Amino acid sequence: MAITKVAIAGGTGNLGPAIVKALLDADFEVTLLTRSTLDEQDPRTKIEVVDYDSLDSLTKALAGQDALVSVLGYGTIPEEIHLRVVDAAYKAGLQRVIPSEFGSDTTHPLVAQLPVLAGKIALLKHLQELAEEDKAFTWTAVFNGPFLDWGLKENFILDLQGPVTPIYNGGDVLFSTTTRDGIAQAVVGVLKHPDETKNRPVFVAETEISQNQLLQMSGQAHVISIESVRTEDLEQRAMDALQRTPPDHHLFAKNMIWRAIFSRDHGNQFLQLDNELLGVRELDEAEVIEIVKQNCS
Ligand SMILES: NC(=O)c1ccc[n+]([C@@H]2O[C@H](COP(=O)([O-])OP(=O)(O)OC[C@H]3O[C@@H](n4cnc5c(N)ncnc54)[C@H](OP(=O)(O)O)[C@@H]3O)[C@@H](O)[C@H]2O)c1
Structure with missing residues (x-):
């Protein structure tokens, strides 16, 4: 019905x-x-x-x-x-x-x-x-993967607020993302x-992108300091967040979710999309750049 x-x-x-x-x-x-x-x-x-x-x-x-x-x-x-x-x-x-x-x-x-x-x-x-x-x-x-607009605005998929920008597994891992x-x-x-x-x-995904591509689009690649992070270390970081006094549940959750997004083997580059059935349009490069510019300060 x-x-x-x-x-x-x-x-x-x-x-x-x-x-x-x-x-x-x-x-x-x-x-x-x-x-x-x-x-x-x-x-x-x-x-x-x-x-x-x-x-x-x-x-x-x-x-x-x-x-x-x-x-x-x-x-x-x-x-x-x-x-x-x-x-x-x-x-x-x-x-x-x-x-x-x-x-x-x-x-x-x-x-x-x-x-x-x-x-x-x-x-x-x-x-x-x-x-x-x-x-x-x-x-x-x-x-839908991580939210593209919110994830940039909240420094969740690319943190340009410093003092360092964590780049996971070299930064070339592609992940599916949607606004x-x-x-x-x-x-x-x-x-x-x-x-x-x-x-x-x-x-669904409006684009597939890597952290390095987002960094280039932000125009801030030359002004930030990069921290290279291996995603296999994120589960330990998550556990460490729980050992803090008081325990940092928010940081625990973020580390676990970064593990899911930026590891090549955790399926966050979706192989088959339902975009066509659901009416979700793929963004072109200019549109993605515009979203990056709007949400990265
Ligand atoms: N993929 C991603 O990057 C990503 C990012 C963020 C979230 N998510 C997912 O998206 C979904 C929605 O997340 P969200 O961030 O939109 O949710 P949210 O803003 O944390 O909460 C949504 C609403 O829940 C209501 N609510 C009911 N009981 C509550 C309580 N005890 N404490 C606080 N709020 C309560 C509130 O509405 P009222 O005040 O009107 O009751 C609140 O506005 C979740 O499954 C989340 O995991 C995914």
Whole structure:
């Protein structure tokens, strides 16, 4: 059955607003689940204030929806909340859930070993079990690599803030990457193609790029000091972050995710893309340069 009513959980964070906008522009009826009353939202959006600790509250908010997109953050938001939101979608009889993945391919065996992603993997397993139990309940996971625009702005895929710029495994490792608008288009594409995307991951990328290419495009290659980092050392760095007083969970998570992005063997250069099916366009070089210039200060 066609999907027209879409609820989004966590639509006010880093990724959510791009998805809300793309869903509205594609004429879906959008309901935003949030913890508190929101002032500045598109008037086409329906707001549902929910208690994420209550299955009842979530189930009531999801009643009558066709699909749920979760963009709840990881690390900050307890894993039981991610599971509860999915259970509520199941209980409310939704036909599709897009869980809060939106990064590395967590079905890749090496990525799956990284402890920081255990919550996402457990959630996907839970979705698969529910979809087995009730064939009308389905899921799609969106894998898009690191966010290109946000990853540059936040110094996550290229850190030009100094004092040194970490370059992983020589900097020539290609990885698939997508802007938040590109990911939003992928979500729209999934919901417009429910049959083709049923119970499987989809892979999208707007470009494949290396850190050295990004560095060249930034025009700052000559002014920065490079720190060469081997990705096999990142898991130890992650563990060291936990030994700090107080433990630095954020740094732990970042090191683990860099391990997934910049290692040649962790599958972050996607081999087969669903771009065409989902309407995600590949960026040309000039567009990538523009994104780099806009987001690298
Ligand atoms: N590939 C990448 O480079 C990359 C980068 C960033 C994130 N991601 C992934 O994208 C997904 C979404 O991440 P995000 O960064 O957009 O999420 P986020 O900004 O951390 O959180 C999204 C929303 O969750 C809601 N929320 C509900 N309970 C919360 C709680 N207890 N504490 C804080 N917020 C709570 C908040 O909305 P309300 O205040 O309206 O309730 C918040 O705006 C995650 O799966 C994340 O791993 C991937």
